[in-house]
Amino acid sequence: MSRGFLSGVLMGGIVGSVGLAVASQMARPPGTTWPSVKAEPATVAADVSSSSDRAAVADAAGGADPASVPMAAGAVPAGPATDLVPPAGSEFARPLPDAPPVLPAADRAPSRSEMLPVAVPDVPDTSSPDTRTASRPQSVPLEPAVPVAPAGEAAAPARPATSLAAPVRLEGTAQPGVPAAEADPAAAELPPPPPLTPEEEAMLAEAAGITDPARPRMIEADPPRTTADGSRLPRIGDPDPTTQATVAPETDLPPIRRYARPFENPMQKPLFAVLLRDTGGPALDREALAGLPFPVTFVIDPQEPGATTAAAMYRAAGHEVLMLATGLPEGATAADAEVMLESAALAVPEAVGMIDLPSGGFQEARTLATQVVGILEAQGRGLVTHDRGLNAADQVARRQSLPAAVVFRSLDAEGANAAEIRRVLDRAAFKAAQEGRVAVYGDTRPETVQGLLEWTVEGRADAVALAPVTALMR
Template identity: 40%
Template structure:
């Protein structure tokens, strides 16, 4: 191996010597072709370069020259006076009290100085009032003003000479009856002497019974009118007044919910459940097939149906409760709701409540919905509404005192079969067991629905609730 390496090295060295060093041969010059008209190959003349000339200095003969500042010289500092200033002269106090002289203004405006206002000799000095004496304060009540004296009272108030005031009686005399003027014997002498004698003449004592009948007791106020008691304050020793029997007020008129309801009793206290069937006049099922139903049903008749009044009367006569099913138009105003409800109650007078229809319903307008509460409260009807969100409209109406409730479920609105209907009824029975106010279910008057209701009524789940009229559930809310 070493031999091979040496041989290779010798071979490479020999080859490098024979090949020669690179870069020793100069490159060949190649002439370049210059394009015509470029002027690149023209000969330039060598000439002396033109240097810039020096500019002449500007003339400053007419320019004003600023004087140089004077040098700082401190030679005059020693000449500064160091003597103290003269003390100002002050006048005496008497001279200061004198008013300064007023110099007339050269501008022509005369300035007057203030002068004290002297008292006018014509104005009298104020008189100081004398000190008031002690003021006597009377605590007695003020007496009413006396009437103007008449001639007769003047004569009575002035006694004649020689007569004493003791001749007048201390007690109030009995009234003297004036005899009839037509009787000649009863005419009295009206001369002054006779009047004086009549004034001092003793008055005969009247019987106590006569005085009591003629004059009221002193210090008391009599009854001014019959049947009016003026002494209303109780006094000690008076017997207790007899309590008058209270007059029975007439009972308030019963509302439609109470007036049109069907009697119902729930002795076992089971949860309440009501079933409403809607009748729009298209069902072939007659009232005869429903009279033997094993539990109460409720029927809602459409108020827009021409036969609603007759159908409601038949249902009520058969022992069922009736509801008026209605809708308010879109954008109804409060006055529209009032007029519409009056027409509904006239169409179905047997209704215990109003059922919200499946069309526009009663919640399309907030203002119209708010108008339902006072109308229903005045008529006494209940209200059953479809569930809508949190049932805010129904809760607001219930807060106003209207018996109302929301439906739990519409169990045949999508054409459910009998098995689905029974399943929904089972769910409603379970919900009724969980809440105290009961539930309300909604269906339609169809053959499949009636068959499912009959079969469900025989099941055990139906026995756990009390199937009741809708008025019982509304009154329990």
């Protein structure tokens, strides 16, 4: 850049000097006059550029008016600016030398040969995925080739052929090309599998074709085979018809089956059980309660004076009854539980099971709950508990395969009115749709019975199947 700037300054000086020299040659020296030249007016007019020159041309033209003489093209009229003349003795009009000026050479662009090459790094192309086919893995033989026995030795026995469908595992021997398998961990080292959630149980039931969650369908492993005359052939495990016992009469059935209310669910709706505790008193209309048009399980306090009569009235109407776990002292022992259950069974003999108290009771004490579950199992009755705490009684009952159910919600807590009871019933119906079954608990108060009747007519009772408690415990 500095080189171009200097060249421009030099060129400007040279051009300016040339211009000054030309101007000095064209200007008239001081004190001189143009010679008288006779020429044609048109010719003179072409060379006139000032007023004094026009006057001289006019004199030459025979006394013409200087104003009528035309000015040359590009001429400037006389005035203060044109009357200036260079001073005497100046070299302004000195002629320029004949040598041509020397101009600086222009900047030259570097040639391609002088340019240094720049290496461009290789960038992998990621615009398209690698679609090259991987090499096919070589198959590994399952067993090594049988070595050829040397001459004079007995040939080794032929080994059975191994197929891919039924691989043979050789204990203590390593196979070439196959990594050695790790030793199986002991059974005690594996954590127990988590229990199935209700959603997983529903998915399994749907996959197995079970539509009623309360009645699992038994799937036969092998369809029965018949002979030519249509009779079924005996199968392994069938009892001997000569020693098969006759069907037990109804009196030999346990109470949970003998006093259960018949129930069917052809629409396969979620099960909904309503449990009402008999509050007693002269104002209670047991006949109206027994005439309810849907299944109700009544809870009877065995220590009440009219417990046996009330249970018989409800049983005559076809309803199921449960005995309430009252009479257990604080800090009760196993002997106290046995005495309580025996007296309750005598007061309510047709009870299908026992229900714990809404608060307190035995279901939180594991030792006492284990004793109660054992006695109920010996009596042939089921167990109903409440959804609170760890509920040790329900855990023990399910571990010992005792029929059991859990109450989801209390209907008339803190003296709820009919509208509040209907809202609780709606929430319970939604719970039944999620889990397939639900049970609610309440007292035989007028508000509770009114809310229950209104809900069965106007609520979501159509979405569930009102069922006795034994349908939930099966």
